[in-house]
Amino acid sequence: MPVSVFPADPAAATGEDFGTHAMATTMVAMGNRARNAALILAQTQRTAKDQALTVAARVLRSRSANITFKNIEDMEAAKELSQSMRDRLWLNEARIEGMAQGLEAIAALPDPIGSVLGEWTRPNGLRISKVRVPLGVIGIIYESRPNVTADAGGLCLKAGNAALLRCGSESFYSSQAIMDCLAEGLTAAGLPNDALQMVQTTDRAAVGMMLSMVGIIDVIVPRGGKSLIERLTVESKVPLFQSLEGICHTYVHTAADLTKARSVVLNAKMRRTGICGATETLLVDRAVAKAMLPAILSDLIMVGCEIRGCPETLALESRALAATEADWKSEYLEAILSVKIVADLDEAINHINTHGSHHTDAILTEDVVAAECFMTKVDSAITLHNASTQFADGGEFGMGAEIGISTGKLHARGPVGVEQLTSFKYKVRGSGQIRP
Secondary structure (H helix, E strand, C coil): CCCCCCCCCHHHCCCHHHHHHHHHHHHHHHHHHHHHHHHHHCCCCHHHHHHHHHHHHHHHHHCHHHHHHHHHHHHHHCCCCCHHHHHHHCCCHHHHHHHHHHHHHHHHCCCCCCCEEEEEECCCCCEEEEEEEECCEEEEEECCCCHHHHHHHHHHHHCCCEEEEECCHHHHHHHHHHHHHHHHHHHHCCCCHHHEEECCCCCCHHHHHHHCCECCECEEEEECCHHHHHHHHHHCCCCECCCCCCCEEEEECCCCCHHHHHHHHHHHHHCCCCCCCCEEEEEEEHHHHHHHHHHHHHHHHHCCCEEEECHHHHHHCCCCEECCHHHHHCCCCCCEEEEEEECCHHHHHHHHHHHCCCCEEEEECCCHHHHHHHHHHCCCCEEEECCCHHHCCCCCCCCCCCCCEECCCCCCCEECCCHHHEEEEEEEECCCCCCC
16 A cells, blocks of 8 residues: 655645655755765764664663564555565564664764875875765665664665665565664664654656656665566666666586585575575586486475476476576576576576676576686676575675675765765865966
């Protein structure tokens, strides 16, 4: 059920034009308050930011029952979603504890703001330093994962940025309950509540307005499915952190260890099928396919994974379905895996660079030379050797949390953590120099 919000008195709004105008007015007002808050945050000391994060973590724990209650409301209204999408939406005590620990981990990170990235002195005596600074106001547009509220809010705050968060309709009540906890942290630390604001509507028109708020929002970070990312990429007038779908691969090389391969592939696909780091395509060298692939596929099928294979795969596993060309470019986010037998390392790398989304790809091998070749030549934000693609996560990288995995190459690539939410400026100190 859509949530009504703009203006403060919804009953006062009559007519579509008035409603759109009221929404635009409210969005701009939110943005201007965020810009003012961003000026304060840019000068805020680490102690205040860390206090806000640790208090928010404590409040999250104390309100766990209320958050799960609100999450039940969202889950009840989202029965039409797929099982994997419902898994993204679902919160329990353990996941709420994970959010709290994430905020505490962010607080424990060094403060990036003001850190000197480089300094040097010119022959004329000018002393130049390159210093890390906040980006300003960040727009976060996400769908069914309410934990993004805590992760994004915490990371933006630590990096000295204000944020406007717009969640999807399916996670509205859960996200609002989490946002209330962040607001408690801001208040306790004496920081402006406008530093973190949640857009109070599920009307999709609000997304379009955020995409056009040039001069108010400095960058937009998307977190969602293919349709959302495509819309934002086409429509946004505000700079965007590119974040494509996760068509992730695991490649079983000729020199792979079978025991290790069985364990890693099963985890990479089935630990959580609905996350962007889940493996969607398995590649296996022809030289070891007969010896290794039947056992690997049997493990997957036993836990409910559907296999869609190339002709050679079908010859080895009668329970597999025939893969189509579309399967090699599919992010299933379900218990479905496409499987292709390849000739060698070069064909595997070519397949990934041709059909993948430049997100996360792994090689399983005991040959370190082959592993280094793979990790160098595969053009993805994250490459792994003998590890599950499900490690594609800022928390697992020691970043405390992440807003998403950027597949672009400008500014940020891979997990978007605290440092990726900053920019830099040059400070030049002289003693009266003039340029000849």
